[in-house]
Amino acid sequence: MGLFARYLTLWVLLAIVVGIALGSLFPAQLHALGGMEMAHINLPVALLIWAMILPMLLKIDYSALHEVWDHRRGVGVTLAINWLVKPFSMALLGFIFLRVLFAPYLDEGQIDSYIAGLILLAAAPCTAMVFVWSRLVDGHPQFTLSQVALNDVVMVFAFAPIVGLLLGVASITVPWDTLFLSVLLYIVIPVILAYVGRRLLLVSGKLDDLLHVMDPISMAALLMTVVLLFGFQGEQILAQPLVILLLAIPITIQVYFNSMLAYWLNRKLGVAHSVAGPSALIGASNFFELAVAAAIALFGFESGAALATVVGVLVEVPVMLTVVGIVNRSKGWYQRGKVVTFQ
Secondary structure, three states, rough: OOOHHHHHHHHHHHHHHHHHHHHHHHHHHHHHHHHEEEOOOHHHHHHHHHHHHHHHHHHOHHHHHHHHHHHHHHHHHHHHHHHHHHHHHHHHHHHHHHHHHHHHHHHHHHHHHHHHHHHHHHHEEEOOOHHHHHHHOOOHHHHHHHHHHHHHHHHHHHHHHHHHHHHHOOOOOHHHHHHHHHHHHHHHHHHHHHHHHHHHHHHHHHHHHHHHHHHHHHHHHHHHHHHHHHHHHHHHHHOOOHHHHHHHHHHHHHHHHHHHHHHHHHHHHHEEHHHHHHHHHHHHHHHHHHHHHHHHHHOOOOOOHHHHHHHHHHHHHHHHHHHHHHHHHOOHHOOOOOEEEEO
């Protein structure tokens, strides 16, 4: 794991501090950036999100999709967790914690928006950091690659309907035109560009060189997005610092629940540990870049939804590292008494 990824939580914390400070010192300038919109899409953030997403998508080899059948048990478990369990369990946890248990401590007018942010966070599986998690648990590299490629394809078709359904169930007005525009802008077009660009760059032998240049830009774009978000949210956060902790609780619970459920299901199905490990991690992690972009597009910079997605960024690395530790330490238990017959 690189220096940035290892200390992502620290960098995000620093970006939060900088954002709050800038929001207090230069509120007019930040609000001017927030007003640069077209069709409800903030243009500066759109550029930052593209800078985050494209390098990650360029790393994905979609030709690995043909290997999905070789790992069908693990793939089936991960798909079920990602698309049938995680978004719905997050919506339930959001309701239980934010609308019931923590409601007295939250701004009543923002609770629906916070829940929407949690739903957006859980509705798309991670596409980049899972390669790091997979290496840390000695995961099967081709399984990880084929699973991520398949998830990206599914996301093109499933993200908007699942988000729309859950927001509707939570009685949150769904701006369908903005939601579909977000899917087009942040999923469909980047996936197509990354697929075509990867093929062209592989032919020219320049893919690794370009990724080497783009990776720092991608990380800087993530931090700049956090700075902007907290620049707008700073006043609310300073008034209610407890909000960050309360939002982190259901996010943390859903990571442990979904990862351990995927891990256990793989063991019951006799799947090899080298597949079960990355399956559990892919099942639990979130595509927070997409969640941040969609939250801003749908609800705005100053919304509780945008804040909730950024809390997801803050929680992601330390919690996922503990899941990596659990998977590695439990390898003996996982393999004990099991006849592994499927990859």
